[in-house]
Amino acid sequence: MPGMWWVVGIVVVVVLTSAYLTWTAARVDRLHRRVESAARALDAHLLRRAAAAAVLAEECYAVELYAAARIALDAGPDEREAAENDLTRQLRSTPLVPDEQAAEAVVAASRRLVLARQVHTDLVRDALSVRRRPVVRLLRMSRKHERPRYFDVDDPTLTPEPLSVG
Numbered sequence: 001m002p003g004m005w006w007v008v009g010i011v012v013v014v015v016l017t018s019a020y021l022t023w024t025a026a027r028v029d030r031l032h033r034r035v036e037s038a039a040r041a042l043d044a045h046l047l048r049r050a051a052a053a054a055v056l057a058e059e060c061y062a063v064e065l066y067a068a069a070r071i072a073l074d075a076g077p078d079e080r081e082a083a084e085n086d087l088t089r090q091l092r093s094t095p096l097v098p099d100e101q102a103a104e105a106v107v108a109a110s111r112r113l114v115l116a117r118q119v120h121t122d123l124v125r126d127a128l129s130v131r132r133r134p135v136v137r138l139l140r141m142s143r144k145h146e147r148p149r150y151f152d153v154d155d156p157t158l159t160p161e162p163l164s165v166g
Contacts, residue, residue, distance in 0.1 A: 021135070021139070024130075024133075024135060024136065024141065025139075025141045027130060028127075028130055028131070028136055028141045028142050028145070029145075031123065031126055031127040031130055032127055032142070032145040032148065034123050034127075035120070035123045035124055035127050035148045038116070038119050038120040038123045038124075039120060039151075041116050041119070041120070042113075042116045042117060042119075042120045042151060044116075045109065045112050045113040045116040045117075046072070046080070046084055046113065047073065048109045048112070048113075049087070049106065049109040049110055049113050049156065050069045050072040050073045050084075050087060051069070051073065052102065052105040052106045052109045053065060053068070053069040053072075053087060053090075053091055053106055054066055054069035054070065054073070055102050055105070056094070056096075056100075056102040056103060056105070056106050057069055057094075059100070059102050060094065060102075062090075062094055064090055065090045065091065065094050068083075068086050068087045068089075068090040069087060069090075071083045071086065071087075072084055072086070072087040080151075081151065081152055081153055084153045084156075085153055085154050088153065088154045088155075088156050089154070091106065091110070091156075091158055092158065096158060096159075106158065107158050107159070110156045110157060110158045111157070113156045114155070114156055114157055117151060117153065117156075120150075120151060121150060121151075123148075124148040124149065124150050127148045128147075128148060130142075131147070
């Protein structure tokens with residue numbers, strides 16, 4: 001009977017190891033899917049902000065803001081960060097009247113964009129952290145996923161300027 005305890009012990013170790021490896025592989029896949037989903041949500045919020053900025057530019061007759069919004073709307077993946085940073089700079093230089101509907105839409109879109117960017121950044125950080133684990137690297141569990149990238153854009157938080165009396 002002493003030989004049977006060795007078999008039971010080995011079976012328990014194999015089952016626990018396979019359960020851990022399966023859980024780790026599922027976590028890697030799940031994190032990468034969440035990063036892709038957050039990237040799509042971030043892209044949608046970027047498009048909404050650019051569209052709202054284009055509407056604001058048309059109402060205010062701001063040619064440079066309209067050009068920046070169109071460039072951000074039409075930018076490809078490689079040019080996206082620079083176009084969004086330029087749009088953010090143009091929006092900061094444009095006075096936003098608090099009671100204008102277009103200005104409120106831009107401010108609301110930029111607030112949602114801040115949240116979407118933060119979620120995306122957190123998920124990318126978590127996915128990169130999991131990818132650095134020795135077991136994940138050794139067994140190449142992340143080989144079927146692209147390496148997640150941060151989206152580096154200026155803080156798009158905007159605030160409407162108070163109306164001056166006088």
